[in-house]
Each structure stands twice: as structure tokens, then as C-alpha cells.
Amino acid sequence: MKLSIGLKSLLLQLLSLGLTYLLLFAIQFFWGASLSIFLALFLHCCIASVAALVLRFDWWWGVIQFSFPLLVVFFYWQSLPSFVYLIGLLMLSLLYWSTYRTQVPYYPSKSTLIDPLLNLLPVAERFNFVDLGSGMGGLLLDLSKRNQLGQFSGVEIAPLPWLVSVTRALFYRSPVRFYFANYIDLDLSQFRIVFCYLSPAAMSELWAKVSTEMLPGSLFLSYEFVVPGVEPDLCIELAQDGSMLYGWRI
Ligand SMILES: C[S@@+](CC[C@H](N)C(=O)[O-])C[C@H]1O[C@@H](n2cnc3c(N)ncnc32)[C@H](O)[C@@H]1O
Numbered sequence: 001m002k003l004s005i006g007l008k009s010l011l012l013q014l015l016s017l018g019l020t021y022l023l024l025f026a027i028q029f030f031w032g033a034s035l036s037i038f039l040a041l042f043l044h045c046c047i048a049s050v051a052a053l054v055l056r057f058d059w060w061w062g063v064i065q066f067s068f069p070l071l072v073v074f075f076y077w078q079s080l081p082s083f084v085y086l087i088g089l090l091m092l093s094l095l096y097w098s099t100y101r102t103q104v105p106y107y108p109s110k111s112t113l114i115d116p117l118l119n120l121l122p123v124a125e126r127f128n129f130v131d132l133g134s135g136m137g138g139l140l141l142d143l144s145k146r147n148q149l150g151q152f153s154g155v156e157i158a159p160l161p162w163l164v165s166v167t168r169a170l171f172y173r174s175p176v177r178f179y180f181a182n183y184i185d186l187d188l189s190q191f192r193i194v195f196c197y198l199s200p201a202a203m204s205e206l207w208a209k210v211s212t213e214m215l216p217g218s219l220f221l222s223y224e225f226v227v228p229g230v231e232p233d234l235c236i237e238l239a240q241d242g243s244m245l246y247g248w249r250i
Contacts, residue, residue: 005057006100012055012065016048045069097158103201106135106161109223112238114142116245117195120221120234121147127192130155132183132206137165139197140176152176153191155183188213197223204228214250222246 003011020043028034035043049066053059075085099105117139121129126149131140134154144152156162156178165178179186188194188210196206207227210220223245226232234247 004100005061005103008055008057009052009061009065012051013048013068016044016051016065019047020044041069041073091160094160095158097160099158102157104133104198106158108135109139109197110238110241110243111142112241112243113139113223113245114146116236116238117143117221118146120219120247121150121193123147123149125149126151128153128190129193129195130186130188130191132186132194132196133157133198134165134178135161135197137161137168137176137178139195140165140178141168141172141174144174144176154178155181155186157182184209189215191218193219193221195221195223198225200225200228210248210250216250218250220248220250 020040023043024035024040045066048069049062052061052065096105129150129152131154134140134156137154140152140154144150154165154176156165159180162178162180169176169178194210194214203225204227207230214220224243226246230248232246233249236245238245
């Protein structure tokens with residue numbers, strides 16, 4: 001059974017908690033000494049982050065594993081009313097919805113993407129463009145403002161970003177359509193340009209879908225992430241920050 005990264009991280013925290021208890025017990029047993037709660041906490045954070053690196057998690061998981069227990073203890077000491085945690089949990093659940101399954105969290109693309117993306121859009125004929133995983137909708141709203149020939153659509157699996165994007169489209173009277181759906185269920189043959197900003201974990205499965213459904217003459221674009229083993233036709237380095245836009249002509 002393949003465990004998601006979130007579940008693995010939780011198991012790692014529990015494992016390092018167990019190891020910390022064992023160490024505290026051994027120190028007490030062999031040397032008759034007991035560590036302060038702060039030292040014990042620090043030990044737990046170190047074990048968790050080193051274990052993440054040894055188990056070849058990406059490096060930032062080391063940082064997360066180290067800081068997570070500190071944040072738990074910090075908030076515990078704030079004695080906040082319990083409804084604050086409930087609201088926090090609800091908001092995060094609605095934002096990150098099925099990230100444990102898709103392995104694609106929400107984070108917005110940078111504004112440096114807009115101009116290079118606009119340069120790739122047709123300027124003399126109408127076309128359909130979709131953003132797979134459209135987040136809060138900012139990218140599509142910007143593109144639609146600056147290219148009137150495109151029919152722009154977004155597909156988003158998480159309720160909160162989708163709701164924000166629909167509200168923004170209504171507020172700005174934008175023609176962009178936002179669908180609350182899983183892009184896996186979408187027929188990609190209806191789009192001339194398919195754009196995505198997902199994660200390395202999603203690219204192989206998406207490419208299988210792209211290469212069977214998208215029509216000849218269409219364009220598949222990915223911000224930041226390549227398709228493993230498939231050479232892109234376009235590699236555009238975005239001037240200011242060194243991030244990349246990749247493209248595959250179908
Ligand atoms: C990195 S964000 C990109 C947001 C937006 N495209 C942008 O450029 O600002 C990826 C988004 O994809 C969504 N997502 C992940 N898997 C999805 C799926 N299978 N179907 C639809 N949306 C998905 C996530 O909820 C997240 O909001």
C-alpha cells in the first residue's frame with residue numbers, strides 16, 4: 001500500500017515521539033537524570049527532522065518536521081478557545097481538500113508568468129483555454145482581461161479556492177468560467193490550450209490523459225514542472241525569477 005506524504009509525516013512525528021520517550025527513559029535509567037520539557041521538545045524536533053532527511057523526504061519536510069511540534073506546543077500554551085481550532089481546521093480542509101490524495105496543494109503562480117503566457121496565446125482567432133487546478137482564479141482573470149479572443153475556463157477540486165474564484169469572476173463581471181470538479185473527469189479534447197501548475201507527483205498521470213485526449217495542433221503548458229521522460233518543445237525561462245514555463249505541441 002502506498003502511503004501519502006501527509007500520512008508518512010504523521011507517522012514520522014509519532015515515531016520520533018516514541019524514540020524521544022525511549023531516550024528520556026534511558027537517560028533516567030542509566031544516569032538518573034531527567035531532561036527539561038524544552039530539551040525533550042528540542043530532541044523530538046531534531047529526531048523528526050533528521051529522520052525526514054534520512055528517509056529522503058524533500059528537504060523542506062525537514063523544516064516542517066522540526067517546526068510542527070514547536071507550533072503545536074506554542075498554540076497549546078496560548079489557551080485559545082476550542083472553536084478557533086475548529087474554524088482553522090475547517091478553513092484548511094476547504095483549502096487543501098484532497099491534497100493528501102492528489103499531492104497538489106494550493107499555491108498561486110507568480111505574476112511573472114502572465115506576459116510569457118500571453119505571448120503564446122493566439123491573437124487572430126478564437127480559442128479555448130483551461131487551467132487544470134485553477135486555485136483562486138487570479139491567473140485566468142488576468143489573462144482574460146488582456147486577451148479577448150480566448151474562452152478561459154478553470155477546474156478546481158478544492159471548495160474554498162473555487163468559491164473565491166467564482167466570487168471574483170462575479171465581482172469583476174468576468175466571462176471566465178470556474179468549475180468545481182476533478183480535472184481527471186474533464187475531456188481535454190475541447191481545449192486548444194491546456195495549462196497546469198501542479199506538482200511533480202501529478203505529471204505522469206496527466207501526460208497519459210493529455211496525450212490520449214488532446215487534439216493535434218493543440219498545446220499543453222506546464223509551469224515549473226516537467227513531464228518525466230518527455231522532452232518539452234518549449235522551455236521559457238521567466239525573466240526575473242528563473243522559474244520555467246514548459247510546453248508540448250500535440
Ligand atoms: C499550485 S495550485 C495552482 C493554482 C493556479 N493554477 C495558479 O496558477 O495560481 C494547484 C491547484 O490545483 C488544484 N488541484 C489539484 N489536483 C486537482 C484535481 N485533480 N482537479 C482539480 N484541481 C486540482 C489544487 O486544489 C490547487 O488549488
